[in-house]
Amino acid sequence: MTSTPNLENSLSRAAVVDLVIAGVNEALAMAExxxxxxxxxxxxxxxxxxxxLDSLGLVTAVLEIEQRLADQHDVVLVLAxxxxxxxKHSPFRSVGALADYVxxxxxxxxxxx
Amino acid sequence: MPExxxxxxxxxxxxxxxxxxxxxxxxxxxxxxxxxEGCSREPAGWEAPGYTHHCLSVADEAGxxxxxxxxxxxxxxxxxxxxNAGIASMNHVLLTPDATAVKILDTNFRGTFxxxxxxxxxxxxxxxxxIVNVSTIAVPLQLxxxxxxxxxxxxxxxxxxxxxxxxxxxxxxxxxxxxxxxxTDLIRNVPKDxxxxxxxRLAVKRLGRFEDVAxxxxxxxxxxxxxxxxxxLYLGGVA
Numbered sequence: 001m002t003s004t005p006n007l008e009n010s011l012s013r014a015a016v017v018d019l020v021i022a023g024v025n026e027a028l029a030m031a032e033x034x035x036x037x038x039x040x041x042x043x044x045x046x047x048x049x050x051x052x053l054d055s056l057g058l059v060t061a062v063l064e065i066e067q068r069l070a071d072q073h074d075v076v077l078v079l080a081x082x083x084x085x086x087x088k089h090s091p092f093r094s095v096g097a098l099a100d101y102v103x104x105x106x107x108x109x110x111x112x113x
Numbered sequence: 114m115p116e117x118x119x120x121x122x123x124x125x126x127x128x129x130x131x132x133x134x135x136x137x138x139x140x141x142x143x144x145x146x147x148x149x150e151g152c153s154r155e156p157a158g159w160e161a162p163g164y165t166h167h168c169l170s171v172a173d174e175a176g177x178x179x180x181x182x183x184x185x186x187x188x189x190x191x192x193x194x195x196x197n198a199g200i201a202s203m204n205h206v207l208l209t210p211d212a213t214a215v216k217i218l219d220t221n222f223r224g225t226f227x228x229x230x231x232x233x234x235x236x237x238x239x240x241x242x243x244i245v246n247v248s249t250i251a252v253p254l255q256l257x258x259x260x261x262x263x264x265x266x267x268x269x270x271x272x273x274x275x276x277x278x279x280x281x282x283x284x285x286x287x288x289x290x291x292x293x294x295x296x297t298d299l300i301r302n303v304p305k306d307x308x309x310x311x312x313x314r315l316a317v318k319r320l321g322r323f324e325d326v327a328x329x330x331x332x333x334x335x336x337x338x339x340x341x342x343x344x345x346l347y348l349g350g351v352a
Contacts, residue, residue: 056282063234063237066234067234067238070182070185076178076179076182078174078178
């Protein structure tokens with residue numbers, strides 16, 4: 001039910017970075033003064049002092065990313081798992097870190113499928 | 114539109130539909146023309162057009178997640194969630210095993226949490242949702258012998274009130290109905306004199322009926338009830 005066949009083929013890192021950016025942009029679209037969607041990069045901070053998202057924005061972004069993974073790649077993940085919430089370096093700290101975390105969870109799930 | 118999509122037909126998910134209140138509500142929703150998804154640990158043992166059954170424990174995160182993904186894929190929407198699945202254990206605290214505490218909290222509280230979390234993710238997509246969680250009058254009446262059951266439902270009530278605030282921006286309401294004892298398996302092993310004693314403490318002195326629960330659920334899930342959230346409504350006149 002949560003299997004991810006041909007993971008290597010369906011989920012490239014570049015695709016996941018794009019997907020994360022799309023999710024963050026969707027969340028930013030609801031903000032009062034959203035930054036230019038084209039300005040987001042792997043280094044964009046998602047939490048902390050220079051973060052582009054507020055707390056509700058982060059919730060929306062995470063859900064949008066989960067939704068896109070399910071809809072576009074048939075990958076069903078819970079991104080806010082225990083490890084993610086307890087890591088010293090939060091996987092939500094930047095676009096690139098979150099993309100790496102998605103790939104890690106998807107690979108683990110693929111290995112268990 | 115996804116294959117087999119529910120289109121304009123609202124979709125309701127009810128947990129614990131094998132029997133009792135859950136089955137009654139599932140059939141009630143079907144009669145009202147809704148698509149109904151249900152679940153229980155074992156097969157439903159009944160069928161109806163428009164009804165799909167899932168076998169899982171509500172406390173199994175992967176199973177819950179898979180069920181909600183399946184609903185999204187097949188039907189493309191979720192409008193209503195009723196967290197009815199629950200277990201009880203009548204016992205004196207001093208004679209209650211730790212394993213019972215874990216089991217009751219797992220099903221009654223964690224199950225409700227997991228279903229609410231995953232359902233709200235789906236409901237958020239269409240900016241609309243109605244969640245009804247089931248508590249019990251054992252909470253306000255502080256019934257002896259039901260400490261763990263009542264405590265697990267207290268947790269459901271507080272969780273629901275906070276959740277109501279957190280998902281209000283997504284167009285989702287969260288309310289709680291607290292039934293009185295009804296003739297179901299849940300109270301089958303409760304001594305008759307104890308039930309009579311509970312009924313004496315109600316304003317309306319009779320056992321509850323499935324219809325009484327459905328009436329409150331119908332009120333909470335109306336689209337017009339968008340301004341009603343975070344509420345706990347007890348039956349039988351218990352405050």
